[in-house]
Each structure stands twice: as structure tokens, then as C-alpha cells.
Amino acid sequence: MSLDEVEILLVEDNPTDAELTIRALRKNNLANKLVWVKDGAEALDFLFATGAYSERNMEGLPRLILLDLRMPKVDGLEVLQRIKADERTMKIPVVVLTSSKEDRDIVESYKLGVNSYVSKPVEFDEFTEAVSTLGLYWILLNKPPE
Amino acid sequence: MNEKTKILILEDVPLDAELMEHELYREKLQFESLRVETREDFINELENFKPDLILADHSLPKFDGLSALKIVEKKCPQIPFIFVSGKIGEEFAVEVLREGATDYVLKNNLSKLVPAVERALKEANEQIELKMAEEALRNREEQLRMITDNMLDVVAQIDGDGTLQYVSPSVKTNLGYEPEYILGKSISELLNLINSDDLEKVKSTFRAVDRSSPNKLEFRCQHADGHNMWLESIGNPLLDDEGKIIGAIFAIRDITERKKAEKELKKYHEQLEKMVEARTAELEAINKELESFSFSVSHDLRAPLRRIDGFSQALLEDHEDKLDPQGKDYLNRVRLSAQRMAELIDDMLKLSRLTRSEMHREKVDLSEMADTIAKELQNTQPERQVEFLIEDGAIVNGDARLLRATLENLFNNAWKFTSKHPSARIEFGITEYNGKPVYFVKDDGSGFDMKDVDKLFKPFQRLHTSDEFAGSGIGLATVQRIIHRHGGLVWAEGELEKGATFYFTI
Numbered sequence: 001m002s003l004d005e006v007e008i009l010l011v012e013d014n015p016t017d018a019e020l021t022i023r024a025l026r027k028n029n030l031a032n033k034l035v036w037v038k039d040g041a042e043a044l045d046f047l048f049a050t051g052a053y054s055e056r057n058m059e060g061l062p063r064l065i066l067l068d069l070r071m072p073k074v075d076g077l078e079v080l081q082r083i084k085a086d087e088r089t090m091k092i093p094v095v096v097l098t099s100s101k102e103d104r105d106i107v108e109s110y111k112l113g114v115n116s117y118v119s120k121p122v123e124f125d126e127f128t129e130a131v132s133t134l135g136l137y138w139i140l141l142n143k144p145p146e
Numbered sequence: 147m148n149e150k151t152k153i154l155i156l157e158d159v160p161l162d163a164e165l166m167e168h169e170l171y172r173e174k175l176q177f178e179s180l181r182v183e184t185r186e187d188f189i190n191e192l193e194n195f196k197p198d199l200i201l202a203d204h205s206l207p208k209f210d211g212l213s214a215l216k217i218v219e220k221k222c223p224q225i226p227f228i229f230v231s232g233k234i235g236e237e238f239a240v241e242v243l244r245e246g247a248t249d250y251v252l253k254n255n256l257s258k259l260v261p262a263v264e265r266a267l268k269e270a271n272e273q274i275e276l277k278m279a280e281e282a283l284r285n286r287e288e289q290l291r292m293i294t295d296n297m298l299d300v301v302a303q304i305d306g307d308g309t310l311q312y313v314s315p316s317v318k319t320n321l322g323y324e325p326e327y328i329l330g331k332s333i334s335e336l337l338n339l340i341n342s343d344d345l346e347k348v349k350s351t352f353r354a355v356d357r358s359s360p361n362k363l364e365f366r367c368q369h370a371d372g373h374n375m376w377l378e379s380i381g382n383p384l385l386d387d388e389g390k391i392i393g394a395i396f397a398i399r400d401i402t403e404r405k406k407a408e409k410e411l412k413k414y415h416e417q418l419e420k421m422v423e424a425r426t427a428e429l430e431a432i433n434k435e436l437e438s439f440s441f442s443v444s445h446d447l448r449a450p451l452r453r454i455d456g457f458s459q460a461l462l463e464d465h466e467d468k469l470d471p472q473g474k475d476y477l478n479r480v481r482l483s484a485q486r487m488a489e490l491i492d493d494m495l496k497l498s499r500l501t502r503s504e505m506h507r508e509k510v511d512l513s514e515m516a517d518t519i520a521k522e523l524q525n526t527q528p529e530r531q532v533e534f535l536i537e538d539g540a541i542v543n544g545d546a547r548l549l550r551a552t553l554e555n556l557f558n559n560a561w562k563f564t565s566k567h568p569s570a571r572i573e574f575g576i577t578e579y580n581g582k583p584v585y586f587v588k589d590d591g592s593g594f595d596m597k598d599v600d601k602l603f604k605p606f607q608r609l610h611t612s613d614e615f616a617g618s619g620i621g622l623a624t625v626q627r628i629i630h631r632h633g634g635l636v637w638a639e640g641e642l643e644k645g646a647t648f649y650f651t652i
Contacts (some may be wrong), residue, residue, distance in 0.1 A: 017449065020456040070445055098445070122448055122488035123481075124456040 007033035007139055009062040011043040011079060012097070013071040017120075021066065021097065024128040030135040035062070040074025043067070044082055047089055061092055064138045066131075069098040069105055077108055084113040093138045097131070151177040151267060154197035156214050157230075158183040158206045166201060166230060166259060173260040185209045189217060197225060199267060201259075204231035204238075212242060219246040224273060226266035230259065300398040303384070306391065308333040320400050322370025341366035341374060352381070364401065376405040433502065440498050447491050454484045490606075493620045497605060500627050505545045512540035512585060515550055516574040519557045531569035532561070540576050540585055542652040548628045549652075555621040556587040556648050563646065564591030582651060590645035594638075602638055625650070 008030065012018040018036050025031040037043045043065075045051035049058045065083065069076035076096065083089045093115040098105060106117055115138070118130050153170070157163040163181045170177055180195050182188045183206055191197070200218060202211040211229055218227050229242055229250035239250055248266040251259045294301045294314045300321065303312040313328045328336070333352070340348050344365035351363040361381040369375050378401045384393040458481045462474060469477070513536055520534040542549070557572065564570030573588040594602070594609055601607045605623035629636040629650045640646035 014449065016453050016457075020453065020460075023456075023460060120448070120452055122451045122455055123485055124452065124459045127452065127456070 005033060005060055006035045006062045007064065008035070008135065009043065009046065009065045010034055010036045011040065011065065011071070011076070012036065012068045013039050014068075017068070020124070020127070021131060024124075024131040025135055027128060028132040028136060030132065030139060039071045040076060040079040043079050044074060047083065048086070058088065061089065063092070064135065065092055065094045066135075067094055067096050069096055069109070077105075077112060080109060080112045080114060095134050095138065149176075151175065151199060152195060152197045153177050153179040153199045153201060153263075154188075154191055154195055155179055155181045156183065156188055156200065156202040156206065156209070156211065157181055158203065162203070162230075162253060165253075165256060169256045169259050170263065175260060175263065183207070183209065185213070188214055192218070192221060198270070199263060200225055200227045201230045201263075202227065204229060204234060212245065215242060215245050215247055224270060224277075226270045228259075228262055228266055230256075298399075300396075302328070302396045302398065303393060304333060304396075305393040310336075311393070320398070321367070321375070339368045341368070364405075375400060375402045377401065436498060437502065440495055440502075443491060444495055448488060451484045451488050451491075455481050458484070494605075497620050497624055497627065500548065500551070500624055500631075503548075505548070505631060507543055508546060510542050510544050510546045510549050512542055512549065512553065513538045513574070515546075515553050516540075516557070516587075519550075519553055520572070520574075523557060523561045530565070532564065533569070533571045535571065535573040535575070537573075537575040540574070540583075542585075544632050544652050545628075548631065552625050552628045552650070553587070555625050559621055559648075560587055560589035560591065560646075562591075563593070564589050567591060577649075579649075579651075584649050584651050586647050586649045588645065588647040593642050593645045594640040595642050596640065599638055599640070603636070622648075 008025070010018060010021060012021060015038075018038075022031050022034065022036065025034065035046065037046055042052070046053045046056070047061070049056040067076050067079060071079075076098070080094055080096070083092065083094060090113075094113075095116040095118060096105075096109045096114050097118050097120055106119075109117055116134050118134060121127050121130070155163045155166060157166075160181065163179075167179055170179075180191055180197075182191050185208065188209065200214070202214050204211045211231070215227050215229075218225055223246065226248040227246065228248055229239075230253060231250065232253045234250055234252065242250060248269065249262045251262050294312075297314055297316055298319075299314075300317045301312070301314040302310060302317075305311050309332050310329055313325045315325055317323050317325055317328055337345065337348070348363065348365050351361055354361055362378070363381070364376065364378050366374050367377050377398050379396050379398045381394050381396045383391050384395060386392045458477045462469070462477055466474075516536050517534075520536060524530070524532065524534070553574075557574075560572045564572065567590070571590050573586075575586055575588070577584050577586060598609055601609065603622045603626040606619045608619040625648070626636050629652070632652050634651040636648065636650040638646060638648045
């Protein structure tokens with residue numbers, strides 16, 4: 001898989017959680033063109049082809065971003081804000097994934113223009129279902145605006 | 147005048163007296179008269195007859211008019227005295243008028259008698275009225291003086307030059323100075339008694355007395371014994387008929403004690419404010435800490451639970467062939483425990499959110515709310531035989547969202563704990579305690595033992611096992627927190643298998 005044909009960008013600092021999310025996506029064949037970055041800074045580097053990803057072609061943008069909110073360095077809300085503020089990336093659907101059930105995170109995410117919000121349920125079946133539904137929705141059914 | 151005028155006639159010739167009386171009758175004067183001709187009789191009748199007017203001849207065989215006049219002037223000068231005489235020289239006339247006679251009339255010109263009498267009576271009347279008015283004024287002045295003399299406050303009056311014309315004796319008890327020390331002094335001489343910090347204030351207020359009235363001022367002043375005291379004075383300008391200032395009156399009060407109390411009060415107030423501030427800051431900090439604690443609980447405790455559940459499932463799915471039924475059962479129990487713990491965390495967060503969220507008080511119809519909740523409950527299990535009795539008119543002032551949570555919890559409990567009975571009755575009503583409305587939710591379900599009543603409202607305290615009745619044990623803790631936040635009370639009564647009643651006030 002070339003980094004220029006990525007379908008899903010998973011931004012998640014915890015490798016265990018990342019593994020579980022990827023597993024949930026894989027069950028629905030959504031993990032084939034997935035890139036996992038470990039924090040907000042790396043996510044921004046990837047999206048804007050800077051730093052370690054400066055070789056990447058800016059044209060090839062993911063079709064969906066799964067974003068954890070609580071991350072070291074640059075946190076999820078800031079990443080979200082940067083994505084939605086930039087014309088090149090603002091159209092990419094962003095689904096926020098977080099353990100948090102705090103209202104303020106949800107409110108803040110919607111203010112910044114998040115497309116969906118998944119509060120990760122403890123029960124894994126539920127989580128699998130939620131992630132898969134959202135993934136399928138945004139990747140397969142929802143054509144990005146040309 | 148309704149009463150007859152009493153006229154004493156000093157006349158030795160009865161015919162002359164009759165002529166005078168005739169003249170008075172002719173002019174329709176209402177009178178009674180008495181004639182005397184000796185000094186002795188004259189003096190006696192002054193006492194006994196009490197004449198309103200005296201008509202006197204000039205010369206009598208044993209007495210004379212001038213002597214009579216002198217007696218009257220001495221004994222009762224207010225009685226008008228008219229000479230009625232045959233002939234009277236100008237010199238004599240001047241003399242008698244100087245001696246105090248009211249008038250004189252010549253016997254050969256008696257037509258002048260009645261006007262003279264009437265004039266004399268009128269003047270005498272006016273004199274009396276004037277005297278009475280003067281008397282009243284004097285009494286009033288006396289009263290006022292008594293009031294000012296006996297007042298606890300100090301009253302002082304100054305004239306236009308600022309010289310003290312009057313100061314009430316209370317200046318001694320209040321300020322320690324003898325009134326004589328103050329009287330006659332000018333205000334500027336007394337300014338040195340005033341605390342230098344207040345001097346300008348006193349001066350400017352004093353100057354303002356002639357412009358605005360009344361004029362109130364608080365200032366410090368030195369007591370005769372040297373100690374400082376607080377005084378309050380109210381000044382009013384004294385004006386003459388033309389509105390010109392001719393002085394001022396001050397009422398001065400010792401407010402040292404009041405000032406002391408005010409100072410103390412202010413000190414306490416400031417202390418209290420500081421305490422409140424500190425406490426508020428403390429509470430704010432605690433609240434903030436609690437918030438971040440809840441946040442991390444929400445986030446950090448759930449994440450590992452999800453992993454436990456997730457990998458247990460991965461294990462079940464990916465390595466199913468390597469697990470015997472017991473192994474699978476263990477893994478399922480691991481998953482159930484993780485899920486149960488997640489529920490507990492969620493409930494705990496809900497409870498803590500209730501205490502933190504802002505209150506929005508409004509008019510809330512609890513009866514209507516109870517009715518809706520009852521219908522919702524019935525819809526969840528239409529097959530159950532539950533009779534709901536909801537009393538109308540429970541209107542309170544509170545946070546609708548929180549009160550809804552309260553009623554939901556109480557009704558859910560009633561619904562839950564009546565579920566083992568074939569039919570049940572759930573009641574919402576209003577009663578009264580100490581004159582205040584008390585609301586209650588009553589059921590005839592499984593109830594509880596009164597010895598456990600204290601455990602009811604403690605979070606995560608449960609009186610039943612999960613097998614008997616499901617629940618996490620925060621429902622009543624939630625109710626209690628909400629009611630307490632509204633400043634109300636909540637309590638319960640119950641009996642095993644007879645039912646439970648939960649009361650609350652708002």
C-alpha cells in the first residue's frame with residue numbers, strides 16, 4: 001500500500017487501543033488501506049506532508065480520519081481544528097473516538113466541525129459495531145464532495 | 147357676650163346712678179349693677195361682686211374716685227375704670243388717665259357713656275386675650291425648655307455671629323463640659339475640641355448649614371476628660387420672617403458606642419467575607435479537582451476495561467479451538483465483570499455530575515411530571531397490574547431536569563420493588579409537615595426494614611442482591627443530592643413486604 005492511497009488514518013496514542021480498533025475495522029474489511037499514527041503531531045505531519053512524511057504526495061489524502069481526543073504532544077481537538085481550518089483537508093470526514101463521555105468534549109468537537117463522534121463503549125461488540133458502521137458509512141456510502 | 151356685664155357704680159347720688167343705668171338700658175347693654183358709696187363697701191364688692199367694669203364718681207362724701215382708682219390699679223388692674231363725673235378739669239382728666247383710668251365721661255353728656263363702656267369692655271377683653279396668649283406662649287416656651295433641658299442629646303443654638311446662645315444641660319453628661327463653659331463662646335473658640343482629621347469636614351458642613359437643611363454630620367470630638375468621642379450632629383438654620391439666617395440650632399448625639407459597634411461589625415463582616423472568599427476558592431479548587439478527577443475516571447478507567455473486554459473477546463474468537471467450555475466460561479465472566487465495572491463508573495460519574503451541574507430554578511409541576519413518568523413506566527411493561535394515584539397541584543420552584551431525575555428514580559424504585567407482587571399501587575401525593583408542603587411517593591411493594599433506613603441513601607449501598615432486584619445503588623443517593631441541592635429534605639418510611647414511602651420537601 002502506498003502512503004498516497006490511504007483510506008483511513010487512525011490517530012491513536014495507545015497501541016493496545018489501536019490494535020483493538022484495527023481489529024474491529026478488519027472484521028469488516030476496512031483495515032486494508034489504513035495508516036496508524038501515534039500522536040497528533042504525527043497526524044499533522046502525515047496530512048500536510050511535513051516532517052517524517054515530507055516525501056508524501058499531498059494530493060493523496062485519506063478518505064476518513066479516526067481521531068482519538070486524549071493524546072500527548074498535540075491533542076485530538078487541536079488536530080481536528082487544524083484539519084477543519086485548512087482548505088485542503090477540511091472536507092475529509094473526521095470521526096472522533098474517545099473513552100471520554102464528558103459533554104464538553106462532544107460539544108467542543110462539534111464546534112470544530114467533527115463529522116461523527118463515537119464514545120468508545122467498554123463492551124467490545126458494541127465498539128466493533130460502532131466503528132464498522134461509521135467506517136462503512138464514510139468510506140463506502142458517503143462520497144466526498146468533488 | 148352672653149353673660150351679663152357686672153358693673154360696680156361708685157356713686158353717692160342714687161339718681162345719678164339710675165341715670166347711668168337708664169342710659170345703659172337704653173342702649174340695650176346686658177348688665178347688672180351694684181351701687182356703693184363707701185371705701186369699705188367698694189373694697190368688699192371688688193371681692194364679692196367681681197365687677198367687669200367700674201363707673202366711679204369723682205367726689206363722694208366719704209370717699210373719692212381717685213383713691214378708688216388707686217385701689218383698683220393695685221388689686222385688679224385688668225378691670226376697666228371709667229370716671230363719670232359732674233365736672234372734670236383737663237388737668238384732672240390727664241392725671242386720672244395717667245393713673246390708669248380707662249376713660250372719663252361727663253354727667254351732663256351721658257350719651258358718651260355707652261360708647262365709652264363698650265370701648266372699655268372691648269379693650270379689657272383684648273387685654274385678657276393677649277394675656278392668655280402670652281401665658282400660653284410662656285407655657286410653651288417653658289415646655290420646650292424643659293424638653294431641651296431634659297434631653298439626652300445636646301441641643302445648642304447659635305446666633306448669626308456664631309456665638310452660643312443656648313446649650314442644653316446634657317452637654318455636661320455627654321461631653322463633660324458645664325453649660326456655662328460653652329455658653330457665650332463663639333463656635334470658632336470651640337473648634338479646637340474637634341479632632342483635627344474631622345475639622346475641615348465640620349467647617350464645611352457648618353458653612354453649608356445656611357444653604358441646605360437639615361445638615362447631618364459625624365465627627366470626633368474631645369471630651370472634657372480628654373478622651374476622644376464620636377458625635378453626630380444635625381444642624382438647622384434659624385430664619386427670621388424674611389427668610390434671613392439669624393442663627394442655627396444643632397442637635398448633637400454621642401455615637402461613640404454605635405461607632406464602636408459599627409467598627410466591630412465591619413471587622414466581623416470583613417473577616418467573614420475573607421472566610422467566604424477563602425472557602426469559595428477552596429470549593430472552587432475542589433470542584434475543579436473533582437471535575438478533572440471525573441474526567442480521568444471517565445477516560446482512564448474505562449480504557450483498560452475496554453481492553454480487558456476487547457482482548458477477552460479476541461481470545462474467544464481467535465483461539466476458540468484451544469479453550470474448553472470452562473475456559474470460555476471464565477472469559478465470559480471476565481467480560482461481564484469488566485462491563486459491570488463500566489456501569490458502576492458511569493453511574494458514579496452521573497452522580498458527581500449532578501452535584502456539579504448548574505441549577506436553573508423555574509416553576510415545575512411535579513404532578514404533571516409524575517403522571518408522564520407513570521405512563522412511561524406502564525408502557526415498558528403493559529402486562530403489569532399497577533394502579534397509579536397522582537395528586538394534582540404539586541407545583542414547586544426548582545430545576546426541572548434534576549427534579550425529573552428525582553421523580554424518575556423514586557418511581558423506578560416503586561415500579562421495581564412492586565414487581566414481585568401480582569398487583570400494586572403507586573401513589574404520588576402532597577401532605578404537610580410544620581406548615582410546609584411535603585411530597586411523597588408511596589408503594590405497596592417489598593418495602594424495607596426500618597433498621598436499614600440509614601443505608602438507603604448511601605451510594606452503592608444495596609439492600610437487595612442483584613438477583614432479587616437489579617440496580618447499582620445510586621438512585622436514592624442521587625435523589626438525596628438533588629433534594630439537598632434544592633435546600634430540601636428527604637426521608638423514608640417502610641415495612642418489609644408492606645411497602646415504602648419516600649418523602650421530600652423542596
